[in-house]
Amino acid sequence: MPLVDINNPQMIKFLVETYEKTARLRMRWNILNADKLNSAANLDREEKGYRDVDVTKATMELGLAGLQRDNITDARNKRLKHKIDGKIPGIESLRKGHSIVDVELGKATDDPKLARPDTDLSIDPIMRPVNPKQKKILYMGRPYYGREVYLKKRCKAQAPEDRYYFAETSSWVYGWRMKDSYQKSRGPLHGRVWRLAREVSRTGPAPDPAYYQQPGKDPGKC
Structure with a gap:
C-alpha cells in the first residue's frame, strides 16, 4: 500500500476532518458512559465477597462441560477398529x-x-564423481599439471550441471542445463571478424597473414 502524501492540501483537509470526527465520537461516548466511568474510577460498588479460590473454581467449572464431552468422544473412538486400506507407507x-x-x-x-x-x-550427494583422469592432475608436477591445471579443466571446461546434480548457487540458474535447449548457444554466423588484430603484430613489419593467397599468372587476378 503506498504511503499517504501528507503534503497534499486535499489529504491534509481529509485528515483534519477525520481527526475532528474521531474526537467528537470519543467525547460523545464519554458523555454517554460517564456514570460507569465514575463508578469504575471511585470503586464505589457493592462487595460480593469473592475470594481467589472462588474465581479459580468458577474457571474450572466452565471447562468441565468440554472435558466431559471429550472423554465421551475418546471412549467411543477407542472402541472403533482402525481402517487399513492396503499397505501403510513407511520409511x-x-x-x-x-x-x-x-x-x-x-x-x-x-x-x-x-x-x-x-x-x-x-x-543425497551434492557433487558428481570426479573423473579419475582429472584427479591424477592434482598429484603431478607443474607447469603442465597441478592445482591450477586441474581447476581450469574442472571448472572452465565443464558446465556446472556436469559437476553438480543441482544448482547450488543462484548464479548457476542462468544457463543451467543449456544442452537441453533446442536453441544452442553459438556465435554469429555472419559476424565481422578483424583478422589483422589477431594475426598481425603492431610493433613493426610483419609477414602477410596465412590466409593470403599467392598471385596467379595473370597480374590482374589474385
Whole structure:
C-alpha cells in the first residue's frame, strides 16, 4: 500500500476532518458512559465477597462441560477398529520416486553413493564423481599439471550441471542445463571478424597473414 502524501492540501483537509470526527465520537461516548466511568474510577460498588479460590473454581467449572464431552468422544473412538486400506507407507516409501536416480539425474553405476536402499534417508550427494583422469592432475608436477591445471579443466571446461546434480548457487540458474535447449548457444554466423588484430603484430613489419593467397599468372587476378 503506498504511503499517504501528507503534503497534499486535499489529504491534509481529509485528515483534519477525520481527526475532528474521531474526537467528537470519543467525547460523545464519554458523555454517554460517564456514570460507569465514575463508578469504575471511585470503586464505589457493592462487595460480593469473592475470594481467589472462588474465581479459580468458577474457571474450572466452565471447562468441565468440554472435558466431559471429550472423554465421551475418546471412549467411543477407542472402541472403533482402525481402517487399513492396503499397505501403510513407511520409511521405505519416503524416498521412492524422489531420489536422484528416480528423477534420472544420475546413475548408480556412475556414482556408487547413489546405490542406497530406500530405508537410507541420508542426504543425497551434492557433487558428481570426479573423473579419475582429472584427479591424477592434482598429484603431478607443474607447469603442465597441478592445482591450477586441474581447476581450469574442472571448472572452465565443464558446465556446472556436469559437476553438480543441482544448482547450488543462484548464479548457476542462468544457463543451467543449456544442452537441453533446442536453441544452442553459438556465435554469429555472419559476424565481422578483424583478422589483422589477431594475426598481425603492431610493433613493426610483419609477414602477410596465412590466409593470403599467392598471385596467379595473370597480374590482374589474385
